[in-house]
Amino acid sequence: MKKSILLLLTLILSNVSFAQFTVPELPYSFEALEPNFDKETMQIHHDKHHDAYVTQLNKQVDANPALKNKTVEEICRNVSKYNTLTRNNAGGHFNHSLFWTILSPTSTLPSGLLMEDINKTFGSFDSFKTQFSDSAKTRFGSGWAWLIVDGKGKLKISSTPNQDNPLMDIVSVKGTPILGLDVWEHAYYLKYQNKRVDYIAAFWNIVNWNEVTRRYKEVKK
Numbered sequence: 001m002k003k004s005i006l007l008l009l010t011l012i013l014s015n016v017s018f019a020q021f022t023v024p025e026l027p028y029s030f031e032a033l034e035p036n037f038d039k040e041t042m043q044i045h046h047d048k049h050h051d052a053y054v055t056q057l058n059k060q061v062d063a064n065p066a067l068k069n070k071t072v073e074e075i076c077r078n079v080s081k082y083n084t085l086t087r088n089n090a091g092g093h094f095n096h097s098l099f100w101t102i103l104s105p106t107s108t109l110p111s112g113l114l115m116e117d118i119n120k121t122f123g124s125f126d127s128f129k130t131q132f133s134d135s136a137k138t139r140f141g142s143g144w145a146w147l148i149v150d151g152k153g154k155l156k157i158s159s160t161p162n163q164d165n166p167l168m169d170i171v172s173v174k175g176t177p178i179l180g181l182d183v184w185e186h187a188y189y190l191k192y193q194n195k196r197v198d199y200i201a202a203f204w205n206i207v208n209w210n211e212v213t214r215r216y217k218e219v220k221k
């Protein structure tokens with residue numbers, strides 16, 4: 001009797017596959033970013049859209065042993081080796097995971113070296129915001145606007161289509177993103193409909209500059 005239970009348990013466990021990637025919890029509640037980003041959009045964006053990227057990425061991992069035990073960053077950096085589904089869903093997972101962390105219900109400003117380098121590189125903080133907003137506004141269709149640190153340690157603004165990102169070996173402007181803005185309609189349509197410009201303006205009220213500053217320090221180490 002005991003042997004048959006043990007055999008049954010072994011059979012069950014050998015067929016259980018543990019997901020390599022999971023959707024991270026939001027570091028605040030769905031309604032915390034109101035009135036800038038509304039509760040319903042946040043809930044659908046996190047629980048449905050991000051979840052779908054993770055589910056699809058895990059399916060690619062199950063189908064391709066080369067993806068086993070790779071981090072999402074490693075997959076992005078070598079994305080030219082993989083298929084389009086991997087590119088789109090690894091990008092979707094990485095981009096959204098970063099996005100949730102650089103938002104905050106508490107208003108902050110860049111500090112220390114990041115503020116100094118923003119002023120040096122873009123003229124002023126306001127000028128940086130204008131240039132970044134333009135990059136987000138002019139991204140045709142779906143995609144992202146980024147503030148990145150390039151290979152030479154310089155700050156740069158860039159944008160990518162779909163779920164591509166600056167880590168990927170297939171994009172023209174490469175670097176480590178420290179701030180990203182999702183300009184897919186799923187990020188703003190419920191509240192802002194076609195007014196992407198209003199969504200971008202609202203974004204500036206809820207950027208977690210403490211986290212962006214932390215990420216900048218980390219890259220510059």
Ligand SMILES: [Fe+2]
Pocket residue numbers: 045049096182184186187
């Ligand atoms: Fe999104």
